[in-house]
Amino acid sequence: xxxxxxxxxxxxxxxxxxxxxxxxxxxxxxxxxxxxxxxxxxxxxxxxxxxxxxxxxxxxxxxxxxxxxxxxxxxxxxxxxxxxxxxxxxxxxxxxxxxxxxxxxxxxxxxxxxxxxxxxxxxxxxxxxxxxxxxxxxxxxxxxxxxxxxxxxxxxxxxxxxxxxxxxxxxxxxxxxxxxxxxxxxxxxxxxxxxxxxxxxxxxxxxxxxxxxxxxxxxxxxxxxxxxxxxxxxxxxxxxxxxxxxxxxxxxxxxxxxxxxxxxxxxxxxxxxxxxxxxxxxxxxxxxxxxxxxxxxxxxxxxxxxxxxxxxxxxxxxxxxxxxxxxxxxxxxxxxxxxxxxxxxxxxxxxxxxxxxxxxxxxxxxxxxxxxxxxxxxxxxx
Amino acid sequence: xxxxxxxxxxxxxxxxxxxxxxxxxxxxxxxxxxxxxxxxxxxxxxxxxxxxxxxxxxxxxxxxxxxxxxxxxxxxxxxxxxxxxxxxxxxxxxxxxxxxxxxxxxxxxxxxxxxxxxxxxxxxxxxxxxxxxxxxxxxxxxxxxxxxxxxxxxxxxxxxxxxxxxxxxxxxxxxxxxxxxxxxxxxxxxxxxxxxxxxxxxxxxxxxxxxxxxxxxxxxxxxxxxxxxxxxxxxxxxxxxxxxxxxxxxxxxxxxxxxxxxxxxxxxxxxxxxxxxxxxxxxxxxxxxxxxxxxxxxxxxxxxxxxxxxxxxxxxxxxxxxxxxxxxxxxxxxxxxxxxxxxxxxxxxxxxxxxxxxxxxxxxxxxxxxxxxxxxxxxxxx
Numbered sequence: 001x002x003x004x005x006x007x008x009x010x011x012x013x014x015x016x017x018x019x020x021x022x023x024x025x026x027x028x029x030x031x032x033x034x035x036x037x038x039x040x041x042x043x044x045x046x047x048x049x050x051x052x053x054x055x056x057x058x059x060x061x062x063x064x065x066x067x068x069x070x071x072x073x074x075x076x077x078x079x080x081x082x083x084x085x086x087x088x089x090x091x092x093x094x095x096x097x098x099x100x101x102x103x104x105x106x107x108x109x110x111x112x113x114x115x116x117x118x119x120x121x122x123x124x125x126x127x128x129x130x131x132x133x134x135x136x137x138x139x140x141x142x143x144x145x146x147x148x149x150x151x152x153x154x155x156x157x158x159x160x161x162x163x164x165x166x167x168x169x170x171x172x173x174x175x176x177x178x179x180x181x182x183x184x185x186x187x188x189x190x191x192x193x194x195x196x197x198x199x200x201x202x203x204x205x206x207x208x209x210x211x212x213x214x215x216x217x218x219x220x221x222x223x224x225x226x227x228x229x230x231x232x233x234x235x236x237x238x239x240x241x242x243x244x245x246x247x248x249x250x251x252x253x254x255x256x257x258x259x260x261x262x263x264x265x266x267x268x269x270x271x272x273x274x275x276x277x278x279x280x281x282x283x284x285x286x287x288x289x290x291x292x293x294x295x296x297x298x299x300x301x302x303x304x305x306x307x308x309x310x311x312x313x314x315x316x317x318x319x320x321x322x323x324x325x326x327x328x329x330x331x332x333x334x335x336x337x338x339x340x341x342x343x344x345x346x347x348x349x350x351x352x353x354x355x356x357x358x359x360x361x362x363x364x365x366x367x368x369x370x371x372x373x374x375x376x377x378x379x380x381x382x
Numbered sequence: 383x384x385x386x387x388x389x390x391x392x393x394x395x396x397x398x399x400x401x402x403x404x405x406x407x408x409x410x411x412x413x414x415x416x417x418x419x420x421x422x423x424x425x426x427x428x429x430x431x432x433x434x435x436x437x438x439x440x441x442x443x444x445x446x447x448x449x450x451x452x453x454x455x456x457x458x459x460x461x462x463x464x465x466x467x468x469x470x471x472x473x474x475x476x477x478x479x480x481x482x483x484x485x486x487x488x489x490x491x492x493x494x495x496x497x498x499x500x501x502x503x504x505x506x507x508x509x510x511x512x513x514x515x516x517x518x519x520x521x522x523x524x525x526x527x528x529x530x531x532x533x534x535x536x537x538x539x540x541x542x543x544x545x546x547x548x549x550x551x552x553x554x555x556x557x558x559x560x561x562x563x564x565x566x567x568x569x570x571x572x573x574x575x576x577x578x579x580x581x582x583x584x585x586x587x588x589x590x591x592x593x594x595x596x597x598x599x600x601x602x603x604x605x606x607x608x609x610x611x612x613x614x615x616x617x618x619x620x621x622x623x624x625x626x627x628x629x630x631x632x633x634x635x636x637x638x639x640x641x642x643x644x645x646x647x648x649x650x651x652x653x654x655x656x657x658x659x660x661x662x663x664x665x666x667x668x669x670x671x672x673x674x675x676x677x678x679x680x681x682x683x684x685x686x687x688x689x690x691x692x693x694x695x696x697x698x699x700x701x702x703x704x705x706x707x708x709x710x711x712x713x714x715x716x717x718x719x720x721x722x723x724x725x726x727x728x729x730x731x732x733x734x735x736x737x738x739x740x741x742x743x744x745x746x747x748x749x750x751x752x753x754x755x756x757x758x759x760x761x762x763x764x
Binding site: 001002003004005006007032034035037040042045046049050052053054057058059060061062063090091092094095098102103104105106120123124126127157191226230231232233234235244247250251253254255256257258259260261262263 | 383384385386387388389414416417419422424427428431432434435436439440441442443444445472473474476477480484485486487488502505506508509539573608612613614615616617626629632633635636637638639640641642643644645
């Protein structure tokens with residue numbers, strides 16, 4: 001049976017390939033985007049799991065497509081959604097993005113993205129047969145002149161962005177950029193898709209408002225609980241104007257009826273737990289120390305010309321290389337038993353950025369980060 | 383923001399509308415497809431939930447797109463999959479169907495279905511912009527002459543079917559029909575999508591082999607755990623030739639990365655529990671008694687000309703009406719405080735069957751079933 005034509009152009013994921021090599025014996029992986037395994041809030045989750053079967057029998061039956069009502073009510077309140085806005089619980093924010101593409105994009109519709117960009121978003125837009133329009137990413141966000149010109153051209157319908165601790169570069173937008181982008185979205189009738197999975201993982205500097213807070217009726221916000229709760233739950237939420245969410249709910253109904261309910265109840269109890277803020281603080285401190293460990297080791301070990309910007313949160317360092325083919329370097333690194341992701345995979349086909357590697361520091365232990373930096377130095381010196 | 387063009391033709395779901403009326407105060411609902419709420423295997427599930435956090439910490443991290451490896455291994459074994467076949471865990475079998483459509487269907491591709499047919503499948507194929515080709519359903523399965531002619535015409539790529547206790551009609555295919563359909567699929571290179579959510583709910587008669595057992599390399603099988611475990615878990619599985627599953631896995635990766643892991647571990651423990659076969663036996667006896675209760679009440683209460691075939695399992699009675707507009711009758715029934723689903727919604731746009739109502743007997747209590755039959759009789763006599 002032939003696969004559908006629109007999938008025949010989808011690039012095979014290098015990340016899939018490298019991640020399978022990355023799990024080989026002795027390989028230290030800086031390639032994934034995994035939170036630290038030993039620091040999930042198990043103590044806070046365990047009592048909910050233990051009482052679930054007796055306390056909440058309703059979570060075993062079919063539920064509403066939109067989500068588990070007590071969790072939806074909680075989101076409405078903590079995100080201070082106006083009456084005209086609502087929430088949709090999804091199987092991770094990845095599904096929320098996929099539902100947006102399926103609900104609003106026709107083949108050939110334009111989507112603006114910073115380059116480089118999140119691979120999972122590139123895959124979603126490729127399947128939707130959207131046309132990706134890349135905008136240069138600067139240290140404080142997208143190039144505003146480029147963005148204004150692109151918006152004015154009428155070529156795009158959506159702007160997909162990760163303004164806090166971007167994947168793959170770790171960069172965050174300045175306050176001025178946030179306001180300017182929101183104004184551009186309003187002025188040109190472009191919908192902002194604000195993907196905020198790393199937002200809570202700020203370990204230094206001052207938190208800035210969501211971009212969508214400056215253009216709430218022109219934005220859909222995607223939040224993930226994979227980084228602050230656990231990825232295994234596969235829970236995320238989309239919020240925004242109800243007339244858009246209502247259309248996405250219809251597609252979700254056909255896609256999988258609704259998201260699993262027991263995990264929604266467990267998440268609700270976790271988010272309401274009095275010790276949950278402490279858990280987030282713990283993660284921030286943990287990731288700050290791991291970041292510092294990797295950053296120090298890289299500064300010490302790497303040859304001249306390999307540079308990276310300081311970051312204030314998230315899970316990634318974007319290591320700019322003076323030269324070379326990042327894919328070849330990543331393959332050579334695997335032979336030295338360290339896995340990294342080459343910059344190439346984060347660009348839409350046809351665009352190409354400066355050579356770089358994405359390095360994850362949230363998952364490996366401090367010892368592993370140090371050894372990984374030494375191995376990487378050997379490859380880059382080679 | 384405009385929705386995508388291919389969604390503008392999707393009919394609004396009457397079931398959504400009627401289900402919201404069906405939950406109004408005092409209404410007895412025979413409209414849903416819900417299993418009995420008080421009979422979930424809570425006792426068997428509870429110990430797994432209680433030990434999960436400590437015993438299986440790996441279920442909190444990201445996992446493989448294909449599914450939780452111990453559960454996949456279990457499926458490989460119990461379904462006796464050959465080496466060339468594999469399994470993909472999905473968010474209910476609904477997602478498996480959606481992934482099949484997204485992976486293999488181009489806009490305009492033909493899909494054969496029995497008429498009437500499962501509404502959730504009609505929705506999936508509408509979103510995929512497939513062309514549905516209806517085949518008449520007879521008491522022992524699809525009209526084989528029609529099917530042979532349709533397959534020979536080259537107009538269809540897939541045949542979607544529910545051979546065991548069909549939704550909405552409750553009918554099952556005979557052994558001869560199963561073999562004949564499998565031969566037709568092989569002869570014409572058509573892929574059978576065998577959807578088997580009700581298969582374990584046989585309460586009388588003899589179990590027959592899966593249709594796909596006669597054409598394993600020309601079929602994808604969808605199994606659901608919503609009816610035998612719990613729907614809230616949102617777990618189903620697709621099995622079939624690995625080269626097809628591999629393509630679906632790529633789409634699932636973009637769609638939601640993977641299905642939630644804690645529920646997969648709990649399901650695995652449930653399916654392996656020594657008392658699980660007893661639970662299935664209990665459900666069969668329960669549904670037989672509820673079916674008998676509704677059938678007896680209908681025979682006693684209904685006016686002449688309202689008839690239904692005996693069924694051997696599942697969750698539905700298909701009540702044929704002598705005349706009238708089923709949609710108008712369903713609306714009148716709501717006023718009499720009984721909710722049913724009119725036959726109209728189970729047909730693709732453009733086709734129309736004889737007037738009928740789908741009546742669910744798995745969810746309401748015996749007392750409710752009796753009162754519902756009386757109320758329905760009043761509407762139909764009216």
